[in-house]
Structures are given as C-alpha cells and as structure tokens.
Amino acid sequence: MKSAKDYLIFALDVPSIKDAQYYVKALAGHVAMFKVGLELFIRSGPDIVSLIKERSEAGVFLDLKLHDISATVKRSMNVIADLGVALTTVHCGESFQMLESAVSGSQGKVGVLGVTLLTSISVQDISQAGFEGRYVQNLQKLVMKRASMAQKAGCSGVVCSGLEVAEIKKRFGKSFLAVTPGIRPSWDCDEKDDQKRVVTPATAVANGADFIVVGRPIRDARRPADAAKKIVDEIASFPGDNQL
Numbered sequence: 001m002k003s004a005k006d007y008l009i010f011a012l013d014v015p016s017i018k019d020a021q022y023y024v025k026a027l028a029g030h031v032a033m034f035k036v037g038l039e040l041f042i043r044s045g046p047d048i049v050s051l052i053k054e055r056s057e058a059g060v061f062l063d064l065k066l067h068d069i070s071a072t073v074k075r076s077m078n079v080i081a082d083l084g085v086a087l088t089t090v091h092c093g094e095s096f097q098m099l100e101s102a103v104s105g106s107q108g109k110v111g112v113l114g115v116t117l118l119t120s121i122s123v124q125d126i127s128q129a130g131f132e133g134r135y136v137q138n139l140q141k142l143v144m145k146r147a148s149m150a151q152k153a154g155c156s157g158v159v160c161s162g163l164e165v166a167e168i169k170k171r172f173g174k175s176f177l178a179v180t181p182g183i184r185p186s187w188d189c190d191e192k193d194d195q196k197r198v199v200t201p202a203t204a205v206a207n208g209a210d211f212i213v214v215g216r217p218i219r220d221a222r223r224p225a226d227a228a229k230k231i232v233d234e235i236a237s238f239p240g241d242n243q244l
C-alpha cells in the first residue's frame with residue numbers, strides 16, 4: 001500500500017555533488033525519489049545517480065527534459081536507459097515522432113514522462129510565444145493536447161501542474177502517471193518564486209497526482225527533513241481515494 005511518503009519527490013536543485021550529499025543524507029528516509037535536474041547532472045554526470053543509489057533506498061528521477069531531433073533524443077534515451085533510474089523526461093513540444101523516439105530509446109528500462117507545459121509558464125508567456133487564441137484562453141487545452149500525444153507515443157505519463165491533474169486522470173486513466181511540480185505548502189505559499197500555476201501538496205494528491213515534486217520549500221528550509229515531514233503529514237491528513 002502506498003504511504004504518504006511514497007508521493008514525495010525532492011528536487012535536488014543544487015550546484016555540486018557535495019551539496020547533494022548533504023540533502024541525500026538528510027532526506028533519505030523521508031522521500032520516495034530524488035530528482036536530478038540539469039544543473040546537478042551537468043556538474044556531476046552519472047556519479048550522482050550512483051551516489052543516491054548507494055546512500056538511500058529512494059529512486060532516481062533524471063529530469064533532463066530532452067528536446068531535440070528524434071534521432072538525438074533516441075540515442076540519448078539509450079544512454080539514460082542504462083543508468084538504472086526510475087523516471088526521466090522529454091518535452092512534449094511539437095513533435096510526436098520525438099516522443100515516440102524517446103519511448104523506443106528507453107527500451108522499457110525507464111519510465112518516460114512527457115513534460116506538458118512548465119508550471120512556470122503563464123498565459124502571457126504562451127501568448128508571447130505565438131500560440132493560437134484558444135490555447136491562450138485555456139492553458140488546460142494545450143496541456144491535454146500534449147498529454148494525449150504523450151500517451152499515444154507510449155509515454156508512461158506526464159509532468160503537469162496540480163491544476164490539471166484531475167482532468168489528466170479522467171481522460172487518460174489511472175495508470176497513466178501524473179507527476180506534479182509547482183507545489184507550495186500552505187506554510188510557504190507566499191514564496192511562489194518563478195512558479196505560476198501552484199497548488200498545495202495535499203490538493204495535488206487529492207486531485208490524483210501519483211507523485212509531487214518539491215524543491216525550494218524543502219531545500220531552503222532551516223531543517224529540510226522537518227519540512228519534508230511536514231509535507232508528508234499534510235498529505236497523510238488529507239483523505240482522498242488516491243492515497244493510503
């Protein structure tokens with residue numbers, strides 16, 4: 001049975017392997033996975049994946065958000081597939097073929113998630129980027145279109161905001177994973193930073209998220225393990241049919 005802790009992914013958004021070591025040690029028993037993003041992976045390469053596996057029971061989410069010609073995406077996925085990570089990401093972007101290549105490159109060894117629309121993106125951003133009016137008026141339409149592409153291409157699920165997760169589950173089914181960043185606990189909701197479409201941990205899980213990704217509210221807390229525990233408690237105290 002899934003416990004409240006099994007929903008929590010900590011974003012290891014730190015500049016060095018030394019910083020990462022501190023957070024892996026502090027949070028090893030408190031999270032389901034550690035997410036390694038571009039900053040840390042560019043610095044440390046696959047060593048960070050080995051370190052997490054050696055020092056914790058947690059899984060690794062390698063969030064590199066691939067976006068390139070499909071041949072390059074497929075070759076990159078081949079390499080990721082050999083790292084022994086649980087999840088990784090590709091931008092849904094504009095190419096169905098790129099998504100298919102990501103999935104075939106993964107060889108079934110890693111779950112491929114399509115990034116639908118970054119939670120830092122607002123209506124203004126989409127409008128400036130030249131999207132059609134119907135998508136500017138309703139970001140959810142764009143998210144659903146991209147999620148549908150990801151599912152047809154064979155992705156294991158998507159990264160989406162907590163605002164869209166209920167609709168994603170309704171349209172694409174329970175087994176299509178929904179991983180939700182843009183999380184701000186009620187005690188930290190003044191600190192939205194660059195995130196625009198945010199929800200609380202409990203709301204995201206109640207809406208159907210399989211995992212929530214939390215970075216700064218834990219990383220920048222005086223005691224990161226206490227912040228993680230507080231988030232897990234908040235999830236546990238919120239009765240919903242997707243949890244516990």
Ligand code: C5P
Pocket residue numbers: 011013037115117118119120159160181182183193195213214215216217
């Ligand atoms: O610090 P914060 O909790 O905002 O961290 C969010 C993390 O989730 C970052 O590592 C960011 O790369 C990632 N992310 C996101 N929005 C997406 C996909 C991933 O914010 N759509």
